[in-house]
Amino acid sequence: MVEVLNVSSLSKSFGAIKVADDLSFQLELGECLGVIGPNGAGKSTLLNLIVGLIRPDSGRIILDGSDITGLRPHLRARRGIGRAFQIPQPFPHLTVYENVLAAATFAGGMHEDAAAEAAIEVLQLTALFAKAELLAGGLPLIDRKRLEFAKALASQPRLILLDEIAAGLTEPEVARLTEVIGGVKAGYAMIWIEHIPHALRAVADRILVLDFGRKVLEGAPGEVMDSPAVRRIYMGFAADDVA
Amino acid sequence: MHLRLVSGVVASILLSAGAPFVLGDGALRLWTEALLILTMAQMWNLLAGYAGLVSFGHQVFVAAGAYALFLAAEALNVSPYWVLPLAPLAAAFLAALVALPLFRLRDAYFSIGIWVFSEIVATLVTKSSLTGATAGLPLKTSSLMDLDWFEPTLFWIASVLALAATAGLLLLMRSEFGLGIMSVRDNDVAAMSVGVDVQRNRLIVFVISAAGCGAAGAVNFLSNLYLSPASAFDVSWVVNMMFIVVIGGIGTLEGPIIGTLLFFALREIVTGQLGLSGGWYLVALGSVAVGTMLWSPRGLWPALSARWGLRFMSVERKAPRLALQDKPNND
Ligand SMILES: Nc1ncnc2c1ncn2[C@@H]1O[C@H](COP(=O)(O)OP(=O)(O)O)[C@@H](O)[C@H]1O
Ligand SMILES: [Mg+2]
Numbered sequence: 012m013v014e015v016l017n018v019s020s021l022s023k024s025f026g027a028i029k030v031a032d033d034l035s036f037q038l039e040l041g042e043c044l045g046v047i048g049p050n051g052a053g054k055s056t057l058l059n060l061i062v063g064l065i066r067p068d069s070g071r072i073i074l075d076g077s078d079i080t081g082l083r084p085h086l087r088a089r090r091g092i093g094r095a096f097q098i099p100q101p102f103p104h105l106t107v108y109e110n111v112l113a114a115a116t117f118a119g120g121m122h123e124d125a126a127a128e129a130a131i132e133v134l135q136l137t138a139l140f141a142k143a144e145l146l147a148g149g150l151p152l153i154d155r156k157r158l159e160f161a162k163a164l165a166s167q168p169r170l171i172l173l174d175e176i177a178a179g180l181t182e183p184e185v186a187r188l189t190e191v192i193g194g195v196k197a198g199y200a201m202i203w204i205e206h207i208p209h210a211l212r213a214v215a216d217r218i219l220v221l222d223f224g225r226k227v228l229e230g231a232p233g234e235v236m237d238s239p240a241v242r243r244i245y246m247g248f249a250a251d252d253v254a
Numbered sequence: 255m256h257l258r259l260v261s262g263v264v265a266s267i268l269l270s271a272g273a274p275f276v277l278g279d280g281a282l283r284l285w286t287e288a289l290l291i292l293t294m295a296q297m298w299n300l301l302a303g304y305a306g307l308v309s310f311g312h313q314v315f316v317a318a319g320a321y322a323l324f325l326a327a328e329a330l331n332v333s334p335y336w337v338l339p340l341a342p343l344a345a346a347f348l349a350a351l352v353a354l355p356l357f358r359l360r361d362a363y364f365s366i367g368i369w370v371f372s373e374i375v376a377t378l379v380t381k382s383s384l385t386g387a388t389a390g391l392p393l394k395t396s397s398l399m400d401l402d403w404f405e406p407t408l409f410w411i412a413s414v415l416a417l418a419a420t421a422g423l424l425l426l427m428r429s430e431f432g433l434g435i436m437s438v439r440d441n442d443v444a445a446m447s448v449g450v451d452v453q454r455n456r457l458i459v460f461v462i463s464a465a466g467c468g469a470a471g472a473v474n475f476l477s478n479l480y481l482s483p484a485s486a487f488d489v490s491w492v493v494n495m496m497f498i499v500v501i502g503g504i505g506t507l508e509g510p511i512i513g514t515l516l517f518f519a520l521r522e523i524v525t526g527q528l529g530l531s532g533g534w535y536l537v538a539l540g541s542v543a544v545g546t547m548l549w550s551p552r553g554l555w556p557a558l559s560a561r562w563g564l565r566f567m568s569v570e571r572k573a574p575r576l577a578l579q580d581k582p583n584n585d
Contacts (some may be wrong), residue, residue: 062447088449100447102440104505105433108573113437116430118449127574134573143573162448 013040014076015169015200021060021070023224030056031067032224038170043192043201045215045232049244053224054204055097058172061202062094063087075169088118093168095159097175097204103148107139110147110158111165118166130165136191137161152179160188164195173203177210189213208236220244263421270413274406282405286477288518289412290470291494295502295510296419297466298495303505304427305459306439308361310492311368312467314375315345317486319468320475321379324391333398334476338411338469345468348375349461357456369489376487390482408477415473419466420567424507426462427569435459436569439505497539501546503555507567512554516542 016038023031030053038044046054059065061072063084072080079087088094093114102110111130115121121129134140137157142150147158156176163171173192177185189210192203196214205211211218211232218235220228222244228235235241274282294316302308322344326337352371359367379385400407426432435455437445442452471491475481498517503509520542524535550557559565 064443064447084446085449085451088447094447096444096447100441100444102437102444104440105436106570109433109436109571112571113433113445113450114448116449117434117437118447120449122430124574131573162444166448 014038015040015074016061016202017071017073018061019071019073021057021067021072023056023060023065023067029053030224031060031070034070034224034226036219036226036229038200038202040169040200041197042217043196043203043215045211045218046202046204046221047206047211047218047235047241048221048227052221054221055174056224057221058094058174058202058204061087061170061172062092085117088166089120091167091169092172093118093163093166093170094172095156095163095174095176097178099152099155099159101147101150101155101158103146105147106144107147107150107154107158107161108134108143111139111161114162114165115167118168120167129167133161133165136164136195138187153184156180168199171199171201173201173205175204175206177205177207185210212236259421259424263417266413266417270410270417273413274409279405282409283477284518284522286405286409286412287474288514289409289416290474291498291517292510292514293412293415293419293470294467294491295495295498295514296416296423296507297463297470298492299499299504299507299510300423300426300459300466301463302496303499303509304423304432304439305435305456306442307456307460308365309368309463310365310489311370311372312463312495313487313489313491314368314372315349315464315467316471316474316491317372317376317379317483318345318348318464319470319472320481320486321385321391322468323472323476324393324481325385328391328394331395334393334395335399335407338472338476341472342465342469345471346461346465349464350457353457353460357453372487376483379487380483385483386481388483390480390484390486393476393479393481396479405477408473411473412470415466415470420507420511424567424569427507428571431455431458432569433571497543499553501543501553503553506553506555506559507569508559509553509555512558516554 014037019035021031021034034057036044048054056065060067063082067080071078074090074092079090102113108130111133112126115126115129119126119129134143137160139154139157139161142154150158160173160176163173177188180188185207193214203211203215215232217229218232219226220235220241227244228238228240273285277285298309298312319341323334323337323341326340327334330337356364356367356371380388385391427436434450437448437450438452438455446452475486494517498513499510501516502511502513520538521535524530524538525532546554
């Protein structure tokens with residue numbers, strides 16, 4: 012068992028709103044942690060804390076045994092964190108290929124031919140290969156989502172963070188994406204925020220439920236999804252209504 | 255690619271080596287001025303078009319280079335040519351000094367911030383007797399230069415600067431550093447998320463941009479043999495850089511060349527051929543700017559290159575060809 016990520020007692024408030032409330036969890040290599048919770052629960056904020064875009068008020072983040080809590084974001088990326096943003100963040104005036112090449116070069120620490128090869132491999136995996144030479148700014152939403160995933164993969168990460176990359180996809184597209192994620196999963200520690208229960212059930216090893224920045228539940232996917240607490244908090248209706 | 259770059263550079267060198275023997279005095283002076291403005295425009299373009307930092311205060315670096323040259327030539331009592339390398343260094347030093355506070359400002363605040371900085375430096379220089387105050391400085395050691403070769407020498411120096419700026423930018427932008435800097439321009443949060451050191455990249459580009467303007471500014475005032483704060487810190491320096499880059503095509507290397515040609519062609523036609531006043535020249539510039547922006551908001555070069563499929567100095571990286579053909583597309 013190789014522990015990749017260890018988050019302990021992480022807290023963060025924006026003014027009066029607590030967006031992370033004493034969060035602790037661990038993640039091992041080859042493991043996928045699904046994260047669910049209502050909108051505004053603090054899911055994306057948790058990723059922002061892990062990548063360093065937001066500083067926590069308290070708590071520690073350990074990556075591969077070393078404390079990265081004070082590290083600047085680009086250094087965390089180089090240490091092996093690849094992130095797919097919920098709202099895609101492409102480099103609009105660069106081509107799709109250049110977008111992915113940048114990730115392979117700077118976060119992945121690869122150069123010249125090695126970086127080019129890694130970029131192409133990732134483009135094929137994410138079905139963006141045919142669009143390699145198009146400007147990223149002109150891509151439709153679905154391809155922007157794919158590009159987020161591609162950049163995260165090209166970063167040669169240890170830890171990969173996916174934020175609602177299946178949202179807005181059609182059912183067959185979700186199936187294909189789920190298959191791809193399942194296929195590469197063994198090589199990474201992964202956090203996948205998604206609202207699609209069957210996709211998470213298929214890939215995630217554990218699921219963490221967030222509400223108001225607090226961990227409500229953490230456990231096996233079936234167990235968590237079927238729990239009354241999740242039905243009440245996450246699905247937005249009382250358990251009694253279901254029963 | 256490299257063959258084309260080398261042949262382009264060689265052709266430019268041959269052209270500018272021979273030009274002083276063919277051109278008349280007036281034409282030579284005009285070309286010298288144009289090449290210096292092109293150098294400054296490329297430097298402004300590097301910062302705005304490739305790094306996403308729009309400066310309204312680049313005249314401060316023009317002035318820094320010029321004052322460094324005039325003060326150093328007098329202090330060391332040597333020919334101004336010898337102390338010319340100090341001009342870009344002085345501008346670079348000033349840029350490095352002010353970068354830290356300036357980079358805390360975002361977007362328009364940066365643009366205004368650097369303009370305010372320029373005004374502060376201008377005020378200090380205008381008040382200080384060390385820098386000749388409002389009266390400015392004469393070039394004390396001009397007698398140490400060979401005045402027979404003065405105009406050709408300045409033309410050659412200007413050619414070297416313009417060529418170095420353009421070819422240097424091309425190489426820089428094709429390098430890994432260039433990929434990083436363009437990613438910062440496009441989206442700084444995404445850039446740091448893929449491992450790009452955003453602050454360091456911005457600092458390097460800012461310092462290079464300042465150094466180039468310092469060198470070109472120094473040569474410009476060297477040709478006048480006289481330096482006044484009003485002309486050194488004149489906001490029209492940065493206005494001209496902006497006009498040339500925005501009209502020609504921001505974020506392209508060809509754009510500033512086209513912009514410079516247009517800028518000087520307009521000036522010669524309006525104030526020379528038509529014999530109109532400088533005011534009409536500004537009206538003409540404004541009209542051309544508005545017309546271009548309506549026709550092609552990204553400037554002339556992108557529209558022209560799209561229409562005729564022209565690409566001379568593209569910095570786009572191509573995915574390796576073989577791989578593109580051999581591997582199946584699993585879309
Ligand atoms: N930079 C910020 N400044 C202030 N409030 C923020 C910031 N980022 C997120 N928030 C707030 O924190 C809460 C959690 O947001 P977020 O993590 O995006 O939720 P989720 O991803 O679970 O939908 C929301 O109320 C949001 O408005
Ligand atoms: Mg979110």
